[in-house]
Amino acid sequence: MLGCDSVFELDGESYGKPYEPDVALKRITAMSGRAGTLHTGHWLVDAHDDAAHPAGHGALSSANVHFAQMSPEEIRDYVGTGEPLQVAGSFTLDGRGSVFVERVEGDPNAVVGLSLSTLRALLRDAGVCVTTWWDAQPEGAQHSAQ
Template identity: 40%
Template sequence: MSVKNTSVDLKFVLASASPARLKLLRMVGIEPIVCKSDFDEDAVRLEDAEELVTTLAKCKAETVAPKFGTALVLGCDSVLTVNDRIYGKPESPQIAIARWRGMRGKMGKIYTGHALIDLKQQRQIIRCGITKVYFADISDRTIEAYIATGEPLNCAGSFALEGKGGMFVDKIEGCHSNVIGLSLPLLYQMTEQLGYNATSFWH
């Protein structure tokens, strides 16, 4: 029977510059060190969404990990699939408009890869969260107005559930925070699996 580490002196590192992921961690009492990964995401070309996001999450975490001695390093990556086609961040407003025209009124899936590296124990856990998202059947005018805000250009799938884009999601099936970019329940499971009490990271 393993004994949980109820008191840990470990830094928690977020290998991402995502404001949404940082906000989620702060919401549950974790104040991470933010260390953006400079990993070139274009270097990874995979056709399977789950394999793609878990590989990218792992690469991001592994790029940042050598900068720290003992820490928990979290890397994440998200994509949207609609009709089995993978969508990351749109490269331009025109692409974002075209994507929304193709996904309105449809169901998509958000895949978020999570890689948690424990430098103290030299262990790592990699998981993927999948959430179904049902998009409203919005008009061309609404799509253009939404893209004009600039919000969709920084988001996988061209929408932010926690922002203006939340108006255009009819319902979700699965983890809410996974759609935003980090599944909090999955993070809890991963820290527990490494032998830590997740509450010990509260500040």
């Protein structure tokens, strides 16, 4: 089992989902033309060996997100889509909000909410090779977690 959650940090303050349009308007206005850090925590639980006492592995993946300067109209229209209300930091990298992201420093998948490289490392630490889920393996391929 894998669980992930994200939080957006701006000026030392942590922000989750805004839920309300007025909160999103205020946050996005503060983010406009600036940069903040999106942190995504990952927790992998292996309950196969001992369901009563599952083993867990966790990791954090972060990325600095640089936003374009946004006009009040752009911010209002974006909030009006409803997209930023249910996401940490009030923006998405894989939706409409991506047009306001100028660049990402660090793992862009952390911004989406699931860092695949972090997941791979957690699986490796748990003794699972990520390639075991691939449909086709070359003949003689090994599945070791090295």
